[in-house]
Amino acid sequence: MDPAGIFATSFARDAALVRTRPQQIALALFLVFLLLLPVLFGPRLLAISTLILILSVVTLGLQITTGYAGQINLGQAAFMGVGAYTTGFLATKLGLPFWLTIPLGGCSAAVFGFIFGLSAVRIKGFYLALTTIAAQALFHFFVLNLPWFGGSNGLTLDPATLFGFAFVTDTSIYYLCLAVAALMTYGAYGIVRGRFGRAFVAVRDDDVAAGIMGIDIVATKATAFLVGAFYAGVGGGLWAYFVRFVAVDQFTLFNSIWFIAMIIVGGMGAITGALVGVVVIKCIQEGFVSLGPSVVSQFPSIGGDVVFALMNVFLGSVIAAFLIFEPRGLMHRFDILKRSYRMWPFPY
Amino acid sequence: MQAEAAIRARSGLKGMQPVLTADRLRMSFGGVVALNEVSIEIGRDELIAIIGPNGAGKTSLMNCMSGFYRPQEGRIVFDGEQIVGRSVHHIARSGLARTFQGTHIFPDMTVVENIMIGRHMHMRSSILQAFVHFHWAQKEEMQHREIVEEIIELLEIEAIRHQPVGALGYGLRKRVDLGRALAQEPKILLMDEPMAGMNNEEKEDLARFILDVREARGIPVVLVEHDMGVVMDLADRIYVLDFGKMIATGTPAQIQRDPLVMKAYLGEK
Structure with missing residues (x-):
């Protein structure tokens, strides 16, 4: 709902995402903030911000597969790993530049994800979710046993280079990730507000009605997996250039569940929700990491494992708490607040 | 071909190319025969109603035509194409639209x-x-x-x-x-009990829209409906199903006088 006085005069305006002057200003300020972030923040916060950008790309993919198309995916970390390993392999063994390896990493992850999406031909719902766990196991198995990926030693990458400029510093890799994340976010908005986004939601909400609308349900589910895995692969590619080391234990089932937690917290079925979820969860995680050592030094009796243990307790409780109290996530709460602000002083 | 011609002669649609033809559909769920040799034919500019008591097989017939069920025998030709066994989205894309009960x-x-x-x-x-x-x-x-x-x-x-x-x-x-x-x-619109659960005003509105659709867009409509008032006012032709069998077909006036229909609805004297 638009605030009073805003009228769309064309269908394009009516479908626009940024609709009011304050929204334009807010978006511009946010982009300026992102551009100036390396100047404003110290190295640790900058590294966290880069990580948030990378995870945002991966979570956007999961938002499309799970939030929009309703296909629970417990293999997003594996898809990310496929992207990371493909990028690492192409960069180290074939010496391809990053602007080729990252999209190719996305494509190989997309193919991997598409295979799991195809299992939607025969199974759906809970059982499909279980087969995506197999993606984790298969990924682990293939990486350790195929000869090209360095086995358990992992792959070490050279920095990404563009026209002789190497993305070595934290600031430069931040900007690389920012550019890719911005592009992928724009693309995600494009996908979900067009015919594919509507088909995803249709398949999620009512597959009988979706079929009678001429939507091929299996193809749509497989496409959702394809797109989601592509995003994961691109995120994996960025990860490879950010850490410059790819190892199999960076992409575990545990990470997949964190991604699920991010979209639950942010709000299923909202692109902005995925971004919000990543920021919130990552900030709290980093809070634990920062606070942990000081807590341990104060109370040595509780031992050094407490940070990791607390993180797990937090993961479990945040998922449970959100599913009970705020099942549609923070974005839904924000929408309600926005609506009542615009309606004020009327209740509805 | 001969069978089709025979059905056409029976249903009084001589010479007119039908948009959808179902030919001797048979469908059973275990021992329950939902459709027994049901044939139906819908012309290019017709508003057809399918009526019958509960459990007569109306919705089964709808589900067969839109591809949710696969009849064990018989064929359905839609727009010159045999559609039994085709997927729901394929049939929808070839021009069959449907609204649901509820x-x-x-x-x-x-x-x-x-x-x-x-x-x-x-x-x-x-x-x-x-x-x-x-x-x-x-x-x-x-x-x-x-x-x-x-x-x-x-x-x-x-x-x-x-x-x-x-x-x-x-x-x-x-x-x-x-x-x-x-x-x-769509080239044809199937509506499964559109009026169920509506008040009179809503029924009148929807009836008006159905007539608008048919006149403004020239889309043939198949209506499964319980409300006799609506059916008798709107339909050009009515098919009556009872226990999976097609017991009568004709104009609303003919159907109202049909002894078999009266028996199915009111019981025997």
């Missing part, structure tokens, strides 16, 4: 988005074009939005176009459901 509408989407879903099969942009969302995808979106707006105008739901359908009343939901089917630009 509503199968997407509650989280707005009215516009719901009707845009009906345009899905006519849209061509690829996932890459959607990703770029500039020029092709956006232009296509706006073209189809224009068609959707025409339907919104026809159904008089302009004021609620941006409301989520889940928040609407039942009568309006049914109207959106009809709009979504119209957006498919």
